[in-house]
Amino acid sequence: MRTFLRLLLGILVVSLSMKGLVAGNETISLELLDTIEDVEELSKIVPEENFLNIQKAVANTFVKAHPGGTNTVSYSRSGEYKIIKSYLPDFDYLKSDVAPIIATLIDKTGKEIWKGEAYLDIFISNNGRNFVSIGLGSIYFYDISLLQPIKTWKINFSGGWFSDNGEHFLAWSSKDLSLFTANGKLLWKREFTRHGGKKAIISSQGSYIAINDKPSQLKSKINDKSEEIEKCQEAEMDEISERIKDILKNEGNSKDTESERYKSKEQLAMGSQPIKLPPSNESHFTLLWKDGTIIKEILVNLPYVHMMAFSPDNGKYIAIGSGNRLLFFDTKRGELLWKYEVGQLNYWISDISMNRGTIALGVIIYDPVKGGPSQSQIELINLQGRKNSKIAVPSLKNLLPRTCSIFSENGKYLVCRTPDEKISIFEIIVKD
Numbered sequence: 001m002r003t004f005l006r007l008l009l010g011i012l013v014v015s016l017s018m019k020g021l022v023a024g025n026e027t028i029s030l031e032l033l034d035t036i037e038d039v040e041e042l043s044k045i046v047p048e049e050n051f052l053n054i055q056k057a058v059a060n061t062f063v064k065a066h067p068g069g070t071n072t073v074s075y076s077r078s079g080e081y082k083i084i085k086s087y088l089p090d091f092d093y094l095k096s097d098v099a100p101i102i103a104t105l106i107d108k109t110g111k112e113i114w115k116g117e118a119y120l121d122i123f124i125s126n127n128g129r130n131f132v133s134i135g136l137g138s139i140y141f142y143d144i145s146l147l148q149p150i151k152t153w154k155i156n157f158s159g160g161w162f163s164d165n166g167e168h169f170l171a172w173s174s175k176d177l178s179l180f181t182a183n184g185k186l187l188w189k190r191e192f193t194r195h196g197g198k199k200a201i202i203s204s205q206g207s208y209i210a211i212n213d214k215p216s217q218l219k220s221k222i223n224d225k226s227e228e229i230e231k232c233q234e235a236e237m238d239e240i241s242e243r244i245k246d247i248l249k250n251e252g253n254s255k256d257t258e259s260e261r262y263k264s265k266e267q268l269a270m271g272s273q274p275i276k277l278p279p280s281n282e283s284h285f286t287l288l289w290k291d292g293t294i295i296k297e298i299l300v301n302l303p304y305v306h307m308m309a310f311s312p313d314n315g316k317y318i319a320i321g322s323g324n325r326l327l328f329f330d331t332k333r334g335e336l337l338w339k340y341e342v343g344q345l346n347y348w349i350s351d352i353s354m355n356r357g358t359i360a361l362g363v364i365i366y367d368p369v370k371g372g373p374s375q376s377q378i379e380l381i382n383l384q385g386r387k388n389s390k391i392a393v394p395s396l397k398n399l400l401p402r403t404c405s406i407f408s409e410n411g412k413y414l415v416c417r418t419p420d421e422k423i424s425i426f427e428i429i430v431k432d
Contacts, residue, residue: 028358028380030414037422046413053408054415054425055079061417064404067159068121068134076124077164079110083122083131105131105144114144127166130182134160139171141184151184161364162205168290172200177211179292188292191216201308203315206290208331210318212305214284214297276296285320287334296334300327309352309359312409317383319359326361328385338385348378353414355407357426358382360414362403376403377418383418 034045039058046054061081068074074083084104103122105114116139118133125131133140133149133159140149155178160171162182169180178189192198192213200211210413285305287295300322307321310331318331324347326340342349342363351362361379405416414426 029429029431030380031377031429033427035422035424039423042425049407050410050412053104053410054413057406057408057415058414058417058423060406061404061415061423064406065417065419067161071120074122074124074131076126076128077162078126080126081124081128082106083118083124085120085122088117089358095243114142116142116147118142123160123162123169125162125166125169125182126164127182130166132160132162132169133273139180139184141169141180141182143183153178153180153184153186158198159200161200161202163202163206165206168202168206169202170202170209172198172211172270174198175216177209179209179290184235187290190288190292192286195305197304199306199308201310203331205314208295208310208315208318209288209290210285210308210310210320210331211288212283212285212308212320214286215294281324287318287329287331295332298329298334298336302327307352309354311354311383312356312407317354319352319354320370321352321361323348324419325349326352326359326381326385328359330381340381340385341380351403351405353405353407355411357411360405360407362405362416378403378405378414 020188035043036045038041039055042054042058043051056079059075060077062075063077066074069083069085071168072085074085076082084106086102086104088100088102091432099120100117101111101120103116103118104112105112105124107113107128113128118131119135121134123132128146131142133142137154137156139153139155139157139160141151141153146150155171155172155176156173158173160169162169167182168187169182171178171180175193175198176189176191177198179187179202181187192211193216194213198211198213200209202209204412271316282299283302283304284297284299285308289295300320302322302325304320309319310319311319315331317337318329320327320329324342324345326349327341328337328340329335330337342361343365346366348364349361350364350368351360359381361381363377363379365375365377400409403416403418405414407414412428414428416424416426418424
């Protein structure tokens with residue numbers, strides 16, 4: 001009789017794990033409410049008491065998918081502010097790669113609070129006062145009290161984020177990482193070793209920073225607007241050219257062979273990078289305090305760290321993705337707590353989102369025959385990473401590869417945005 005009861009209990013647990021996430025006595029699953037193409041449709045499918053939570057999550061997926069905005073609009077991560085972009089009537093845009101535009105900053109009530117010239121890529125702070133615009137080799141910091149930028153830095157820019165509290169702007173180039181205040185004051189700058197493919201993140205209150213690289217031993221310096229852009233670019237390109245020459249020399253000087261050998265799932269999932277260095281079985285990522293001092297430089301036995309996310313509690317934890325593997329760390333100690341695999345080697349973690357109890361993973365499944373992405377799915381796991389506490393949501397036809405997901409602040413919904421700008425709203429169902 002006891003053997004029969006154990007067998008019955010085992011079957012029940014397996015059944016639950018196929019349907020949802022088993023965490024203690026709870027089962028968590030996702031229920032698709034609807035997929036929409038226009039944010040205005042949100043009010044029709046979500047309860048009024050949850051509307052603002054979901055609206056913010058939708059804006060967050062937009063910033064995650066388009067950090068500097070599209071050709072027509074940029075949003076703050078809170079969703080409370082947006083900039084409408086329009087073209088200058090007399091400017092010849094066909095003759096310029098980076099051209100000025102008219103930027104109109106609007107608050108959540110629809111009120112216009114600033115209008116002036118900026119450049120196309122615009123990052124908006126949640127504080128509603130500051131935003132950053134990216135020009136050719138320069139970062140322009142704005143305050144709505146003035147029409148002109150309050151500070152300009154000559155930096156080759158690859159990517160950036162505002163912290164959720166709106167106080168800090170994190171910027172990185174092909175080899176440098178810099179932290180600014182929202183008003184453009186440089187707090188620090190560090191040089192890192194690998195060129196190209198960089199990605200960095202900052203925790204919600206700006207306390208922690210992570211970058212998928214290891215620090216250089218060289219001291220960094222930064223120059224203001226007086227420095228000539230051409231000299232910076234030429235020096236950087238000369239150094240990169242020498243690195244590429246060394247690679248080709250060491251590997252037989254065959255460019256065609258190198259191109260095919262280093263073609264990877266990363267290129268398919270994340271798009272081509274300006275510089276591709278040979279893969280290895282080791283990669284680095286670095287955790288830093290907000291003053292730029294290093295918490296820990298971490299060597300992982302994985303080819304490339306391509307995805308990172310802090311937990312929403314100001315980054316108490318950090319999850320990193322490399323290929324089909326997820327690693328979960330205590331940020332303050334830089335200690336690895338657990339590892340998790342989403343599937344075979346043809347599975348690729350394309351997105352990570354975290355709330356206080358759950359991690360949502362966007363996963364691309366590659367067809368080994370066709371050599372490209374064949375389907376995508378979402379996986380939910382808990383913060384302990386136990387295999388008996390996971391859910392593999394079946395592949396959803398309306399979700400395309402490179403889906404960006406964000407939990408609502410109240411933890412009741414998961415919002416997903418696909419490359420064709422469709423938005424799927426999932427309700428998180430918890431059952432005892």
